[in-house]
Amino acid sequence: MRAGIIQVIRDFFIERDYLEVETPLRIPAPAPESHIDAIPSDGWFLHTSPELCMKRLLAAGYSKIFQISKCFRDRERGSLHLPEFTLLEWYRAGIDYREMMNECEELIVFIARSLDRGDTISYQGTTIDLKKPWIRLSVKDAFDRYAPLSLEKTLENKCFDEIMVDHIEFHLAQDKPVFLYDYPISLASLSRPKKSDPSVAERFEIYMGGLELANAFSELTDGEEQRARFSKEREYRRQQGKEMYPSPEHFLDALHTMPDSAGIALGVDRLVMIFTDKDTIDDVVSFTPEEL
C-alpha cells in the first residue's frame, strides 16, 4: 500500500507536467524555526524539509516541481511523529494558497480512485467524503467555534499550541477533510501576509480524520521581511538555549528572483496511515528507531 501510494503520487504530478527534483539532504544552514530542531551532521545539518533548496529552484526558473524525500527532526517521537520521516513537497509558480487547496483536493481524490477506493474512505471509525469542495475553516472561526478563549486572547497568553491540541484538533475529524486557513501573522513562518487583511498570513493546514496532514503557504518573496522573521525566530532559539544555525544567505538572496508561488509539505507517512486506517505511524514504516 505504501509503495502504491507513492507510485500514484508520482503519476499525479508527472501527468501535470511537474518536474521531480532531488535536493541535498545534508545542508549547512536550515531555516531557523522556533520549534523545529535539525540533527547535526559533521558540522552541517540533515534537512528538516527541502523547502529552502526547492525555493532556490523556483527562483532559478523551475516553475512546477515536486520532491518526495526523507526529512529529519530532532527529538520528535510520538504516535504521529518519527525523527526520520517522509515528506512530499511541491511548489508551483503563478498560483496562491487558494488554488493550492484545489490541487490538494484533486491529488487526494486521484490517489483514492487510483487505489480503487472510490471517493470515500473510512479512518478510525469516521467516514470521510473526499469529493471537492472540502471544508474551509479560518483559524479565527475555529477559535470562535471550539476554543474557550478567543484567538486574540490566546495569542496574548501565548497558548496557541495548547488550545489547538486540547480544544480544536479533535473537532477537525469531520466527514470531509478540512482546510484550516489564515493563520495569525505571528505564525506566518515563510508565508506572505494576506493583502486584504495583513494581520493574517496566507497559510493553511489540511486535517483529515483529525490528523494534521499538510502545511501550505502562498510563499513570501520579500527577502527583507523574511530576514526579519528569521532574526525573530533566531532570537527565540537563543533565549531557549537551542542550537543556533548559520543564516541561509543563498536562500534569502534567491527570494529576490523567486516568482509568486504556492508551496506545500505533506506527510507521506500520515497519508499512508489514513489510507490503511492505522492509528500510529509505527505501523506504516518498515522499522521504527526503537527497532533498529
Next chain:
Amino acid sequence: MYSASDLKKNLKIQIDGDPYVITEFQFVKPGKGQALYRCKLKNMVTGSQFERTFRSVDSFEPADLQEKRMQYLYPEGNKYCFMDLETYEQVYLTEDQIGDTKNYMIDNLEVDILFFGEKPLDITLPNFIDLTVTMAEPWAKGDSATGDNKPVTVETGYKVLVPPFVNEGEKIRIDTRTGAYVTRVKE
C-alpha cells in the same frame, strides 16, 4: 531532574510534594508549533487523577520512592510490625495502610513495600501464598456431583471458596492477585 522529553508512561514524578505516576502519555506537536507532552497523572497517595499538558521547557523532580524488602513479624494492637531485611530496622504499618494484604499476613512473610519518603504506599506480595485452613464444614457425600464450592476460613481469618474436598487443617495455595483458591498443597 527529568526534562519533558524524558516523560513516558509509568514514569514517577513529584509535583507539589506528591508522587505521581504517568498513566497515559502522548507526544503532540501542532503544525510549526512547539512540542507538547500530554499526560494523565495519578496521585500515588490519594489515587486522584488529572490531565496536564507540559511544554518542552518544563522539568520534573523524580518521585522520592524506594522499595524495600521487608519481613512481617507480628501484629501489635491494630498495627503490623515489619522488619527491613537489610537494616533490621522495624516499622509499624496500620491496618489502613496494609489494606487487603492483611488477608495474607503470616509470620515471616517476605514482601516488598514501596515507600514515599517515610510513608508506605504499596505492598507487593508474592503471587502465591500457602495458608492453613482453620475452619471448614466436613465434605457431605454427594456434594461433588454439583461441583459447588464451599467457604472455608484460613489462619489469617480470610474466607475463601474452595472445592468440597478441602478439609480443616489442610494447606491451600491462594493467588494473591485475585484472592482465589488455586490448589491444595500436600506437605
